[in-house]
Amino acid sequence: MSAMPRAYFVCIGNAGRSQMAQALYERLGGVARSAGSHPEDEVHPEVVEVMHELDVDLSGRKPRGIDPDDVAWADVVVTMGCGEDACPVLPGKRYVDWNLPDPIGRPLEEVRTLRDDIQRRVEELARL
Numbered sequence: 001m002s003a004m005p006r007a008y009f010v011c012i013g014n015a016g017r018s019q020m021a022q023a024l025y026e027r028l029g030g031v032a033r034s035a036g037s038h039p040e041d042e043v044h045p046e047v048v049e050v051m052h053e054l055d056v057d058l059s060g061r062k063p064r065g066i067d068p069d070d071v072a073w074a075d076v077v078v079t080m081g082c083g084e085d086a087c088p089v090l091p092g093k094r095y096v097d098w099n100l101p102d103p104i105g106r107p108l109e110e111v112r113t114l115r116d117d118i119q120r121r122v123e124e125l126a127r128l
Helices: 017-027 045-052 068-073 108-126
Strands: 007-011 032-036 076-079 094-097
Touching: 007 017, 007 068, 017 032, 017 045, 017 108, 032 068, 045 108
Parallel strands: 007 032, 007 076, 076 094
Antiparallel strands: none
């Protein structure tokens, strides 16, 4: 059992930021879920590519919508621009907001920079 908090990563499409955060958190040994306020059909190809560079395979992941049961399950909810009225809010939950750009359509170098920023933030979250 992990001593790391159970984390729920939420963005708009669950096709970029939140998928990277979930995978990187799990790679550190944490338990995580992710979702989007308006889930896309698939994880963005540029995200799959930059995560593959770290030997993390996101090609089989499917974006999901926000589930209130997942919010209740989580120790911490990390929002990443899911839309002010769409982000899940439950009293008594710990919330962290990461103001991060959406990687869709960005050049690979920018997506790598975003990935590295998410990795740094995930490592900090894991230490809480």
